[in-house]
Amino acid sequence: MQPMKLWAGRFQKELDKKTNDFNSSIAFDSRMAEEDILGSMAHAAMLARQGIISDADGQAIRDGLAGILADLKSGALAIDPDAEDIHTFVEGELTARIGDAGKRLHTGRSRNDQVDLDDRLYLRSLAGPLRAQLTELIGVLCNKAEEYAGAVMPGYTHLQRAQPITFGHHLMAYAEMFLRDIGRLDDAVRRMNVSPLGSGALASTTYPLDRKAVAKELAMDGVTNNSLDGVSDRDFCIELSAALSLVMVHLSRFSEEIILWCSWEFKFIELDDAFSTGSSIMPQKKNPDIAELVRGKAGRVFGDLTALLTVMKGLPLAYNKDMQEDKEAVFDAFDTVKMCLTAFIPMVDTMRVLTGNMRKAAAGGFINATDCADYLVGKGLPFRDAYKATGTLVAACIEKGLTLETLPLEEYRAVCALFDEGVYEAINLDRCAALRRVYGGPAPENVRAQVKRVRALIAG
């Protein structure tokens, strides 16, 4: 049996059963039960303080709601799947428990400002743990970067070996991205953390509500400034989903690199068995499924963002039922990113870094060619001439199956008389990486300084 509808007085018939299922949001908004109850407790206390309801009713409502919350937590009370939404369910249960006082809770309030408040409070509660996961990931990156501050690897452009960097530097590039992600999350939460309660259905109310007091009790930073905007704003869902989409862009790029690094073509890392999978047919396989799934799930989160943007783009002010679609999308975005990080962090933490292979790849890719040219510049040759001479040397190496390190000095001198023994020191990979110590560069000492700076940031 469907519970009695809030609007039963106006209607002659019950809502069609299948339509009720379609209309109902209880399947997903029951996640906000606690926030709904806390919001109602703050509202009721304010109503009593303002003399809008009696102190006795205010107290009965608060006690009743506290009892409902405790029973939901203990499992003594089950949520009715036929209820229209969590707001209706809680109010109905309250009235069943405390009688008429329960019917006074909704004075000066609408489900439109109520659901908006619940959204904000609930999403705030998800943002904190997600922030903690990002912080944990950055911490893991710092530890690994410190360990591999001096591990020379080829840096790439166009996925072609380009110039020498260090693995620590490469990892700290991701730390920077995740730091920005935290900043975006914090920023979105800051804008979201204001109370719309008091906006009513759309036009506020004639009751003398103390909106600021309710916001304060709920640890919010203030109140919305316009009742129409208060009930129809879902920017915060979109902002959060956009921030989460960028987290997924970063996780997906990182995953892509991990997948490449695991391949026999690179073999820069090996994933721990606990974070890899095998094949049902090919006994030799060790697959980076986790990284691939994270890369794939990025699409899902972008879909959530697209859904939200599309739901909102044509809505006239103020509330429209379309907005009920906000929850599944933004909740899914949070759930997905949380799941991805839960698998991704220990996968990165436990990966084995094959520094020997990185160095071999660095040695084979002529990534010290720029340094060779710079050496000639140091001898007085204009850079363009030095660049050309080095290009000729690289071509000679390729033809002879040699590297710049193994090419004999006569060959160097045949191309340019300015070369002497010192060239081998100039193109030494460790030196090439260590000399790139301009701020933001890959030198081991820079990586250590960067780790220190980032650690301080995430600690503070």
Ligand code: ARG
């Ligand atoms: N379940 C609804 C939602 O999520 C609650 C608000 C209902 N308001 C209304 N006027 N029908 O948006």
